[in-house]
Amino acid sequence: MYIYNDFDEKFVRERTRQFRGQVEKRLDGYLTEDEFKPLRLMNGLYLQLHAYMLRVAIPYGTLDSTKMRKLADIADKWDKGYGHFTTRQNIQYNWPKLKDVPDILDALANVGMHAIQTSGNCIRNVTADHFAGAAADEIEDPRPTAELLRQWSTDHPEFQFLPRKFKIAVSGAPNDRAVTKAHDIGIRMVRDDKGEAGYEIIVGGGLGRTPMVGKVIREFLPRAELLPYLEAILQVYNLRGRRDNKYKARIKILVHETGLDEIRDAVEKAYEFIKPEFSHPSDELVNGIARYFEPPQFNNVQTAAFDKALEENPALCSFVETNVAEHKNPAYGIVTISLKPVGGTPGDATSEQMRTVADLAEKFSHDEVRISHEQNIVLPHVRKADIAEIYQVLKEAGLATANIGLISDIIACPGMDYCALATARSIPIAQEISTRFNELKLEHEIGELKIKISGCINACGHHHVGHIGILGLDKAGIENYQITLGGDATETMALGERAGPGFSAEELVPALERLIDTYLNVRESSQEIFLDAYRRLGAEPFLTALYPEAEKDAA
Amino acid sequence: MTRAFTPKMVTANDLLEGDVIYLTADNKWSRLLSDAHVFTVETEANAALELAVGQQDRLVGAYLVDASADKDGNPTSLHFREEFRSRGPSNYPHGKQAEV
Ligand code: SF4
Numbered sequence: 137m138y139i140y141n142d143f144d145e146k147f148v149r150e151r152t153r154q155f156r157g158q159v160e161k162r163l164d165g166y167l168t169e170d171e172f173k174p175l176r177l178m179n180g181l182y183l184q185l186h187a188y189m190l191r192v193a194i195p196y197g198t199l200d201s202t203k204m205r206k207l208a209d210i211a212d213k214w215d216k217g218y219g220h221f222t223t224r225q226n227i228q229y230n231w232p233k234l235k236d237v238p239d240i241l242d243a244l245a246n247v248g249m250h251a252i253q254t255s256g257n258c259i260r261n262v263t264a265d266h267f268a269g270a271a272a273d274e275i276e277d278p279r280p281t282a283e284l285l286r287q288w289s290t291d292h293p294e295f296q297f298l299p300r301k302f303k304i305a306v307s308g309a310p311n312d313r314a315v316t317k318a319h320d321i322g323i324r325m326v327r328d329d330k331g332e333a334g335y336e337i338i339v340g341g342g343l344g345r346t347p348m349v350g351k352v353i354r355e356f357l358p359r360a361e362l363l364p365y366l367e368a369i370l371q372v373y374n375l376r377g378r379r380d381n382k383y384k385a386r387i388k389i390l391v392h393e394t395g396l397d398e399i400r401d402a403v404e405k406a407y408e409f410i411k412p413e414f415s416h417p418s419d420e421l422v423n424g425i426a427r428y429f430e431p432p433q434f435n436n437v438q439t440a441a442f443d444k445a446l447e448e449n450p451a452l453c454s455f456v457e458t459n460v461a462e463h464k465n466p467a468y469g470i471v472t473i474s475l476k477p478v479g480g481t482p483g484d485a486t487s488e489q490m491r492t493v494a495d496l497a498e499k500f501s502h503d504e505v506r507i508s509h510e511q512n513i514v515l516p517h518v519r520k521a522d523i524a525e526i527y528q529v530l531k532e533a534g535l536a537t538a539n540i541g542l543i544s545d546i547i548a549c550p551g552m553d554y555c556a557l558a559t560a561r562s563i564p565i566a567q568e569i570s571t572r573f574n575e576l577k578l579e580h581e582i583g584e585l586k587i588k589i590s591g592c593i594n595a596c597g598h599h600h601v602g603h604i605g606i607l608g609l610d611k612a613g614i615e616n617y618q619i620t621l622g623g624d625a626t627e628t629m630a631l632g633e634r635a636g637p638g639f640s641a642e643e644l645v646p647a648l649e650r651l652i653d654t655y656l657n658v659r660e661s662s663q664e665i666f667l668d669a670y671r672r673l674g675a676e677p678f679l680t681a682l683y684p685e686a687e688k689d690a691a
Numbered sequence: 692m693t694r695a696f697t698p699k700m701v702t703a704n705d706l707l708e709g710d711v712i713y714l715t716a717d718n719k720w721s722r723l724l725s726d727a728h729v730f731t732v733e734t735e736a737n738a739a740l741e742l743a744v745g746q747q748d749r750l751v752g753a754y755l756v757d758a759s760a761d762k763d764g765n766p767t768s769l770h771f772r773e774e775f776r777s778r779g780p781s782n783y784p785h786g787k788q789a790e791v
Contacts, residue, residue: 165748183751186786187709187774216785231785234707396717481782552772553780561775563782613770 137200137285137504138428140248147291148245151252155179156238158512162393163235167329180251181237184366190229190237190558196264196280196282196306197225197507201494204505206247208490214240217411219490221475221483223547223598225263225507226254228555240599250289257298259289263305266508269431270470270516272462274334275325277309281362282416288363295370299377302370303342306340312627317341317350318601321369324627328356335362335520339369339399340391341390341629343595347628351396353403354390360417361407367414372399379425403645403666432502432517442520452527454580455538460523469520470499473513473530473551474537474545479571481563482548483511492533500526509598510547512540543585543652544570547598551591551608552615558591560608560615565589565644572645573652582652586625603631603667604648617644621678622670633675634680647682654681699736700727700766701743702776704755711776711787712750714739715762723788724777726769727752729760 140148146241153495155175176182178190191206197206207227209217214228214236218523222228224526232240244250253260262282267279289295295302307314308325316322341350357365369387376394378384380658384393391399444452461470473493485493493513497505500522506514518526529537533584539545546569549555550561566589583615588602592609599605605620617639620632640648652666658677670678679686699715705722712720721727730736735741736755743753764766768774779786 166748169751183704184708185772186711186779216783232781234709484782553774558772561781563780567782591750610772615771 137193137198138425139304144248144287145245148248148250151179152238152241152245153248155241156592157188157618159234159238161625174256174581176237177250177255179237179241180254181232181234182556184230184550184554185232185552185558185602186554188234188237189231189554190240191222192227192229192249192251193254193261194225194249194507195286195324196262196268196279197266197509198264198279198509199269199318199505201498201505203247203249204490204494206243208487208494210240210243211487211490213243216594217488218484218486219461220550221482221485221507221511221513223509223511223596224261225266225509226261227507229568230442230550238689255301256296257300257302258296258301259285259298259304262286262289263303263314263319263509265307265309265312267313267470267513267516268308268506269429269504269529270372270463271309271311271313272464273311274309274464275327276425277429277431278307278314278323278325279429281323281325281335282306283425283428284421286365286367295374298370298374299379300382300387301467302373302387304366305339305581310627312629315598315601315625317627317629318343318347318598318625319350320373322350323362326356332358334358336363337369340388342386342388342394343598343600344386345595346386346389346558347595348392349631350388351391353396353400359419361411362418363401364411364414365407365416365420365429367372368403371406371410372402376402382473397614399414404646415452432504434517435469436465436467437521439467439520442523443562445524447612449524451538452524455527455536456523457501458538458540458542458580459549460518463517467520469518469523471515471518471657472525472528472540473515473535474539475512475535476539476545476566476570477534477537478544478574482546482566485513489533489535492529492535496529497527507538510545511543537671539579541586542580543573543587545583545586546570547586547588547602549590549597551589551597556592557592557594558608559610560591560617562589562591562597562606562608565608565617568645569648570649574651576649578656580650581662582656582666583662584667585652585665586623588623588625598625599623599629601633602632603665603670604651607646609638611638615641617641619647619682620628621675622667635675635687637683650681650684651678654678696731696733697757697769698722698729698731698759700729700758700768701736701739701753702727702756703743703774706749708752709751714743715764718742718782722790724766724773727766729758729764729766731760754781
């Protein structure tokens with residue numbers, strides 16, 4: 137776990153102190169809302185439908201028990217006893233009062249956390265693979281790199297007023313769990329043919345109104361050159377990105393309109409110019425930070441008792457099958473705690489549950505917790521021998537839902553239950569889908585299936601890259617849901633294709649049932665997941681399932 | 692011919708709480724949609740909005756929303772977004788629905 141140095145500490149304290157003064161001035165009438173709004177947004181404070189919302193950064197999704205307990209305390213003291221974990225690995229509080237926010241920021245600063253750069257046209261919280269440091273397929277832990285980027289981008293004087301917001305994700309493994317291709321910059325750890333580790337730099341990805349898959353701007357960037365190269369990209373974007381039109385201001389549009397080759401040339405030119413300004417090679421900086429992310433001392437305990445427990449306890453077995461991933465140490469597992477209980481709100485955790493997770497992390501996971509972009513919580517380093525006990529504790533806390541990667545493990549943005557920008561609700565749709573497919577008892581039969589729901593075209597719910605994506609719209613004053621099919625959020629990223637006319641809230645779940653029925657009928661075997669079946673067969677059979685009437689009309 | 696005017700309410704968020712508020716007939720602010728005044732004359736609605744926008748020290752983001760009133764003047768909002776705003780989220784009994 138990275139620990140704030142004096143510089144970080146001073147900076148965060150100073151910002152909190154400034155914000156306290158700004159809130160006072162606003163309340164005393166010395167600042168108008170127009171003057172205050174950019175200041176509060178710089179500190180992660182939004183005004184939503186029913187209340188203010190505070191977005192707190194969880195850098196690269198990593199927490200320890202102290203931080204998690206603090207998040208729980210804040211939920212109890214200043215909110216309604218829960219928090220919402222987002223697709224950007226942040227936590228959002230839905231009900232803070234304006235006058236309390238400076239106190240909340242102070243409380244966060246006490247544990248080395250803040251809400252800075254979680255809004256505005258700057259470089260946002262850097263995200264990373266939630267299995268970082270634990271995954272069996274990892275080349276290198278991406279978090280030291282992500283932490284270096286956090287330090288570089290925090291309060292970077294040149295990049296506080298970019299044309300638009302800027303999101304960076306880092307993955308350390310060939311299996312991309314950080315959705316790198318849907319970020320302004322995606323960074324993937326790779327090896328060259330000499331076996332040397334370096335970065336593949338992807339640029340211009342993004343979802344939202346104009347979804348685009350990121351393009352590789354540099355196939356292999358030596359680790360030493362990371363910061364000046366990224367600075368060069370940002371500089372080119374800052375100068376050439378469009379400021380005339382908010383909807384065309386992201387770097388994806390610049391890359392798309394200018395062409396990758398021209399942007400690459402411009403970046404290389406800027407890079408040559410910038411390089412001498414960076415006195416320290418980035419790899420040395422990353423290595424310096426890496427000592428905060430040393431892997432824990434693993435001890436190779438016997439797993440025989442675990443194997444026996446699996447045989448005797450089918451519920452545990454089912455949990456392990458879906459919620460435990462392969463760890464780099466065979467005596468360990470990575471436990472994902474689902475925040476998607478049947479009929480629940482995706483990504484929400486009560487303060488009680490946060491404390492349970494903190495206790496478990498402290499006792500069983502070398503005090504490490506991760507938040508995934510799929511809105512779940514991860515205990516990254518768990519001895520297999522302890523999993524049965526952990527499962528028991530999770531069960532009692534209502535956290536043992538065995539559904540990771542399945543149809544009810546839905547990503548859903550807050551939608552019109554909270555978000556001021558929403559065009560329709562997303563949460564009730566997620567609740568309905570998970571309730572219905574639980575009733576049908578089909579979930580495990582269906583296997584891996586990613587449903588992602590957004591409440592407007594901003595696509596915080598990643599609907600474009602869901603195997604089944606759902607987008608909520610306002611169609612003449614009625615909530616309407618558009619389906620996309622065939623999206624993929626991984627290294628083989630694909631944008632889903634729009635199926636056709638949208639569905640009303642009532643029609644939606646029956647339509648999904650027809651879709652899933654068809655999949656179960658046409659798949660080659662239970663090994664062929666929905667996405668593969670879709671890729672093999674094309675859209676046709678699935679569209680027939682969604683729109684049986686249209687087929688009849690055409691016949 | 693002038694186009695028909697859809698009656699309006701003035702709504703905003705409370706500065707301190709962030710809570711949804713409505714302008715009442717006696718120029719006060721209420722947290723309940725049922726207290727909202729429905730303006731049937733366009734110029735009056737616009738004037739009320741202007742007044743609201745000026746009250747920076749107690750509210751944020753005032754705007755007009757389409758509304759209708761029954762014969763006793765009881766207001767209803769015409770769009771689902773405003774309906775949600777008047778109640779609270781659908782996943783928990785939080786917000787206004789919890790208070791009434
Ligand atoms: S996708 Fe739209 S509705 Fe959902 S959180 Fe983002 S902005 Fe709000």
